[in-house]
Amino acid sequence: MKQLIRICTIVILLAFFACSKKVVNKGETGTPGGDPPTGTSTNCTASISDILHITIFPSDNAWNQDISALPADPSSSQILAPYATAGVKADFGSGLWDNAPIGIPFVVVCGSQQKVPIVFRSNSYDGNYGDESDPGPYPVPLNAPVEGNGQGDSHVLVVDKDNEMLYELYNASVNGDHWEASSGAVFNLTSNQQRPDGWTSADAAGLPIFPGLVKYDEVASGAIHHAIRFTLSSPNVKPAYISPATHKVNSSGGQYSIPFGGKIRLKANFDISSFSVTDQVILTALKKYGLILADIGSNMYISGAPDERWNNDDLQQLGKVKASDFEVVKLN
Numbered sequence: 001m002k003q004l005i006r007i008c009t010i011v012i013l014l015a016f017f018a019c020s021k022k023v024v025n026k027g028e029t030g031t032p033g034g035d036p037p038t039g040t041s042t043n044c045t046a047s048i049s050d051i052l053h054i055t056i057f058p059s060d061n062a063w064n065q066d067i068s069a070l071p072a073d074p075s076s077s078q079i080l081a082p083y084a085t086a087g088v089k090a091d092f093g094s095g096l097w098d099n100a101p102i103g104i105p106f107v108v109v110c111g112s113q114q115k116v117p118i119v120f121r122s123n124s125y126d127g128n129y130g131d132e133s134d135p136g137p138y139p140v141p142l143n144a145p146v147e148g149n150g151q152g153d154s155h156v157l158v159v160d161k162d163n164e165m166l167y168e169l170y171n172a173s174v175n176g177d178h179w180e181a182s183s184g185a186v187f188n189l190t191s192n193q194q195r196p197d198g199w200t201s202a203d204a205a206g207l208p209i210f211p212g213l214v215k216y217d218e219v220a221s222g223a224i225h226h227a228i229r230f231t232l233s234s235p236n237v238k239p240a241y242i243s244p245a246t247h248k249v250n251s252s253g254g255q256y257s258i259p260f261g262g263k264i265r266l267k268a269n270f271d272i273s274s275f276s277v278t279d280q281v282i283l284t285a286l287k288k289y290g291l292i293l294a295d296i297g298s299n300m301y302i303s304g305a306p307d308e309r310w311n312n313d314d315l316q317q318l319g320k321v322k323a324s325d326f327e328v329v330k331l332n
Helices: 048-053 076-083 216-221 277-288 312-320
Strands: 089-091 107-109 118-120 156-160 165-170 173-175 178-181 183-188 228-232 237-241 258-260 263-266 291-296 301-303 326-328
Touching: 048 216, 076 326, 089 312, 118 183, 165 178, 216 277, 228 277, 258 291, 263 277, 277 312
Parallel strands: 089 301, 107 156, 118 178, 228 291, 237 258
Antiparallel strands: 156 165, 165 183, 173 178, 228 301, 263 291, 263 326
């Protein structure tokens, strides 16, 4: 791996990034203590407040929309019936699962971060979607964290906190002095512009991933102000998409199923008082902003970023909330 010149980031696998001349060192897994990851330096200034207060799309963006008062779909009960007993699963946490951090990591960089080439290619995991991707170079450090440590979807997410831009790769890996991936997408975090119609992103629905992640520090601040990304199995996903999604994959759902980009919300009368403060923050967001269907996966899995401060036993309590406790927001 070629050493990057004037790298301004410290890569961590937590849901925030700190980059300053007096930063507390983080280990490569994001745990306190230990040395910074190899190949990083601290010649820019960033803090957790940059993540908590940076614009993540305009207030009227679909990710930030209050859907609590929108009409429910007339077929909501039929749509949810096949997986009514499936509990909410926090697909994020602390520690490791299959030797990888639990969740989808991201990294924050400064505006001076060096950009590197992106080569779009196919491999044994998936095809080449370069014709639906934004061309490089991207400001992705060569030691940026890869989801699953390179197993599975291998997402790489990078937030440029100075230029308020988001860069996301799917099925990504480093090759020498550049990144290779099946697809890549760039989002202006100050704009509502969507992907071209029919284009994928790093996600099946053509959506950005980062805005839909549950991040520890926003939960610790007391509120989540956005919808959350979730998945359903193929038989429960209609092979279609609605806004804000721009893309679909071959799923097998029928008439009573949700298209990519569809939203569901926790019912307003669901009692969350018995849950922990942390879980109440998440459940409150599920009532106000809901879940957006972004990909094929396990039923009712919600996405978040890994962080050593998550209490996995506490997050498992979210499983008491079943799909039958939700309702589908009107789909058309």
